[in-house]
Amino acid sequence: MPTMFDRIWDRHVVTTLGDGWDLLWLDRILLHDLSGGRALREVAERGLRVAEPSRVFATPDHAVSSAPGRTAATFPRGAQLLDSLRRNCAEQGVRLFDLGTRENGIVHVVAPEQGIVLPGATLACGDSHTCTNGGVGAVAFGIGSSELTQALATNCLPQRRPGTFRIRFEGTRAPGVTAKDIILHAIGRFGAAAGTGMALEYAGSAVRAMSVEERLTLCNLSIEMGARVGMVAPDDTTFQYLAGRSFSPKGALWDRALADWRGLPSDPDARFTRDETISMADVAPQITWGTSPEQVAPINGSVPTLEQARSPAESEAWRAALDYMGLEPGQKLAGTKVDWVFIGSCTNSRIEDLRAAAAVLGGRKRAEHVTAWVVPGSEAVKAQAEAEGLHRLFLDAGFEWREPGCALCVAANGESVPPGARSVSTSNRNFVGRQGTGSRTHLASPATAARSALEGAITDPRA
Amino acid sequence: MTPFSSVTGPAAPLLAANVDTDVIIPIQALVGTGKDGLGGQAFARLRYRADGTENPDFLLNQQPWRGTPILLAGENFGCGSSREGAVWALMGMGVRCVIAPSFGDIFHANCFQNGLLPVRLPMEAIRRIAALSGANGLTTVDLERRVVIAPDGEAIPFEVDSRKREALLEGLDDIALTLRHAESIAAFRDRAQTERPWQ
Ligand code: SF4
Numbered sequence: 001m002p003t004m005f006d007r008i009w010d011r012h013v014v015t016t017l018g019d020g021w022d023l024l025w026l027d028r029i030l031l032h033d034l035s036g037g038r039a040l041r042e043v044a045e046r047g048l049r050v051a052e053p054s055r056v057f058a059t060p061d062h063a064v065s066s067a068p069g070r071t072a073a074t075f076p077r078g079a080q081l082l083d084s085l086r087r088n089c090a091e092q093g094v095r096l097f098d099l100g101t102r103e104n105g106i107v108h109v110v111a112p113e114q115g116i117v118l119p120g121a122t123l124a125c126g127d128s129h130t131c132t133n134g135g136v137g138a139v140a141f142g143i144g145s146s147e148l149t150q151a152l153a154t155n156c157l158p159q160r161r162p163g164t165f166r167i168r169f170e171g172t173r174a175p176g177v178t179a180k181d182i183i184l185h186a187i188g189r190f191g192a193a194a195g196t197g198m199a200l201e202y203a204g205s206a207v208r209a210m211s212v213e214e215r216l217t218l219c220n221l222s223i224e225m226g227a228r229v230g231m232v233a234p235d236d237t238t239f240q241y242l243a244g245r246s247f248s249p250k251g252a253l254w255d256r257a258l259a260d261w262r263g264l265p266s267d268p269d270a271r272f273t274r275d276e277t278i279s280m281a282d283v284a285p286q287i288t289w290g291t292s293p294e295q296v297a298p299i300n301g302s303v304p305t306l307e308q309a310r311s312p313a314e315s316e317a318w319r320a321a322l323d324y325m326g327l328e329p330g331q332k333l334a335g336t337k338v339d340w341v342f343i344g345s346c347t348n349s350r351i352e353d354l355r356a357a358a359a360v361l362g363g364r365k366r367a368e369h370v371t372a373w374v375v376p377g378s379e380a381v382k383a384q385a386e387a388e389g390l391h392r393l394f395l396d397a398g399f400e401w402r403e404p405g406c407a408l409c410v411a412a413n414g415e416s417v418p419p420g421a422r423s424v425s426t427s428n429r430n431f432v433g434r435q436g437t438g439s440r441t442h443l444a445s446p447a448t449a450a451r452s453a454l455e456g457a458i459t460d461p462r463a
Numbered sequence: 464m465t466p467f468s469s470v471t472g473p474a475a476p477l478l479a480a481n482v483d484t485d486v487i488i489p490i491q492a493l494v495g496t497g498k499d500g501l502g503g504q505a506f507a508r509l510r511y512r513a514d515g516t517e518n519p520d521f522l523l524n525q526q527p528w529r530g531t532p533i534l535l536a537g538e539n540f541g542c543g544s545s546r547e548g549a550v551w552a553l554m555g556m557g558v559r560c561v562i563a564p565s566f567g568d569i570f571h572a573n574c575f576q577n578g579l580l581p582v583r584l585p586m587e588a589i590r591r592i593a594a595l596s597g598a599n600g601l602t603t604v605d606l607e608r609r610v611v612i613a614p615d616g617e618a619i620p621f622e623v624d625s626r627k628r629e630a631l632l633e634g635l636d637d638i639a640l641t642l643r644h645a646e647s648i649a650a651f652r653d654r655a656q657t658e659r660p661w662q
Contacts, residue, residue: 014651015644019626023644025651027662034493046638052652063494077495121662128545128569142569144547146576146636154641156648160624162568192481193539196565226542228568249661257661292481313537317480412490419513431485431543433508 003164003266004233005199008139012122014156024159028116029151030125031058031094032107034412037084039126039148040092050092051155057116058089059097061106066344066375066407066415068400072099075414092152103246105378105404108132108346112216113380115245119234119261124151128223129346129428131200135216136242137234137264139199142223162197163273165227166266168204171280176462178356179214180348180426180445182206183221184286186278188296195227198273201266202232206280212241213350220347221428224293233265285461287333288430288443290321295430297333299448299460305330324432325440326422333458338442340423341372341453342435343399345409348426348446349377351384357426357450358393360461366398367456373400375407399453411436424452465578466634467606470559474602475528476535476593483543484570488552490544501548502555523556527598530556535589535596536563541570541581550577560604562589562611575627578634580606582621591617606632 002010014023029052031039036058043050050056063078064070072079082099089096097103103114107125111117111133119137123130126148133140143151151157167186187194200222207215215232222230232238239258242248249257284298295318297303303322306329309315322329327336343349343357354376366372374394376382382404385391391401407415409427416436417423423441426449430441444452447461492504509521517524523531534553540563541549550573553561560580574581582604592602592613600614606628611619630636641648655662 015647017626019624021624021626023641023647025648025655048638080495118662120659126545128543142545144545144550144569144573144576146547147572150636150638150641153638154648155652156641156644158626158637158641192542193565196539196568223543223569226539226567253661257659260659292483294481313478313480320479410490412494429483429485429543431483433489434485437489437508 001267001269001271003201003270003272004137004264005139005164005201005229005231007264008120008122009161017158020160021158022161023156024122026124026151026155026157027055027121028123029056030107030111030123030130031056031085032062032127033060033064033078033081033085034062035126035145035148037081037088039145039152040088040094041084042149043153044091046153048153050094050152053093055155056094056152057097058085058094059104059107059110060085060099062406062410062412064099064405065413066402066405068402070403078413102379105380106346106349106406109349109377109381112136112212113245113378115242115248118242118248119238120264124157129220131222131228131230132216132220132346134219134229134231135212136238137231139229139231141228162199162229164201165195165198165274166201166203166272168277169202169206169280170204170277171206173206173280173283176285176447177283178445178447179210179217181286182283183218184288184293184296184443185283187221187225187293188286189278190225190276192224192292192294193226195222195225198227199229200225200227200231202230204277207232208235211352212238213352216350217347221293224428234261285445285448287448287458289325289327289333290318291324291430291432293428293430293443295321299458300334302333303327303329303331334460336458337422338370338424338452338457339421340417341370341449342408342423342425342427343373343446343449344375344377344407345427346377347428349375349381351381353426353446354381354385354390357446358390360447360450361393361397361454364397364454366453370453370456372398372453373402373408375402376404378404408435410434424449424458464576464634464636467559467578467580467631469603469605469607470532471601471603472531472533473527473598473600474533474535474562474592474596475522475531476596477522478535478537478593480537481539481542482536484541484546484549485543487541487549488546490546493546493548498551500555501552505552505556532557532559533602533604534558534561535593536561538564540566542567545569547573550574550579554579564589575631576636578631580604580631582611584611584619584621588619
């Protein structure tokens with residue numbers, strides 16, 4: 001009666017180290033420009049080599065400009081990082097999806113899209129949103145720089161097995177409710193630390209009905225609940241998504257893989273450390289009002305009053321968050337003036353996200369005072385969107401159509417939301433200064449972001 | 464890795480919950496710089512005013528907290544990004560131990576990789592220590608004995624993973640330990656290749 005997580009974990013234990021620790025084998029390691037070059041260099045400096053270079057994939061995304069027509073040189077400090085990544089990948093025989101090539105993009109958009117992450121696999125990357133990749137039924141987790149160096153040098157990591165936390169989303173979602181709204185609602189309900197020390201599994205009828213891209217969005221925010229791992233059991237939807245992708249198995253190997261993958265899901269009587277159910281009837285489109293993803297409310301709702309806090313410490317935290325955000329306790333969220341809109345990031349930059357955003361434009365233009373950016377998650381997404389003519393719709397609406405990368409999700413590439421500006425963003429973190437010093441971030445779905453750009457204010461996309 | 468056995472100092476109370484790694488070190492400080500020299504950027508957004516001068520209201524700019532090796536923190540300290548720069552920056556400003564009720568998982572793992580000790584204590588114990596802390600109220604964290612000694616002499620035991628504790632006491636890192644299992648790794652690799660060649 002194992003859970004899917006435990007089944008996959010058990011398969012990857014090279015040896016147990018005692019005290020709850022296992023030496024875990026890694027099927028895939030992903031690298032990006034911010035830490036990849038340095039980690040590879042450190043392996044070499046120790047007189048070692050990358051143990052399994054064919055399992056390692058690198059793509060620059062964090063510190064690259066998203067300006068139309070950009071090259072590496074557009075952001076010189078990033079160019080140094082990319083240079084180091086290029087040199088070290090070449091030396092160690094690691095595959096690099098370089099800037100401008102067809103496979104380039106945000107690391108967690110690229111891995112599923114290219115069939116690099118597969119059901120039942122273990123995957124590590126020096127980035128906390130590695131949990132995104134669990135959307136296809138893999139155990140994928142973020143690590144720091146030191147662990148990354150170790151992973152590259154040994155293809156293993158000593159890890160302590162986390163507990164398991166299942167959230168079942170049951171029922172049919174109301175029109176206008178997206179995967180982003182569902183996961184933000186869950187974070188609001190359980191809190192930003194609920195998943196600490198846990199691997200999350202999302203299950204239930206609402207998840208079964210989701211596309212793989214929606215499941216990736218769901219898993220993306222696992223770390224915002226504190227969990228390093230988030231996953232969804234693979235099913236026919238997953239298999240159809242993966243079939244024929246560049247690095248997916250082919251032919252007889254695919255058939256063997258498929259037979260194996262069908263046995264991965266948690267047993268019906270599997271026991272989880274924690275088990276919760278959320279009814280879709282309770283979930284409306286969401287938007288954050290504070291500086292932690294748990295500070296979230298239905299979009300037609302209000303900022304809480306300080307009296308609603310569960311403790312004096314929470315009340316104090318809310319006051320600080322509202323001060324920073326320039327909001328009043330109890331105020332209505334809808335109608336709040338917006339200066340910037342960012343549609344992008346490994347949360348919501350896939351083709352379905354761009355379609356959803358484009359669908360609310362209706363031939364209208366963004367409000368005059370709003371700067372609106374669309375940053376596709378990868379070259380493949382960008383090409384697909386252009387083939388469908390979505391870029392035209394965005395450009396006609398006065399949005400900027402930019403080059404793939406993390407861009408305004410993390411502001412590590414010389415681009416940022418100005419101090420004091422209010423932004424509706426489809427990314428995953430509304431932390432103080434995340435989109436630039438003094439920036440005020442409201443997390444929401446692509447439809448909410450696009451609609452808010454048109455109205456120039458936070459707007460319910462259903463209105 | 465820097466070994467850790469014990470530290471003593473005035474424990475600085477930064478008790479807000481969910482202090483994320485973006486707050487501990489802004490990403491811009493990590494683009495194109497190394498591990499060293501990040502101490503000056505730790506908590507940059509709180510520590511400095513817009514014009515770059517020190518913000519006198521920020522606790523760690525005040526005596527006796529400036530340069531203290533011990534931080535007292537709230538729930539979920541170090542949540543968010545995996546950036547190990549958060550640990551390098553804290554260590555760069557002299558912090559060797561953070562005491563909190565809970566930590567972000569990746570930050571917690573990163574601490575042990577560098578010789579920063581994360582100690583979990585209940586919030587009420589942390590508040591008690593905070594109330595007694597000051598220039599004349601020093602706290603000691605002793606990893607050997609697994610105990611925090613509050614300024615009034617109360618000894619508060621804490622739990623720490625024995626594997627991590629030994630590594631920290633000796634300043635050992637995981638690569639050398641893992642490489643000792645080279646034979647098991649090779650055997651595993653061959654078996655996995657036969658059983659699941661697509662992976
Ligand atoms: S898009 Fe944002 S969250 Fe995703 S990998 Fe890039 S910086 Fe991290």
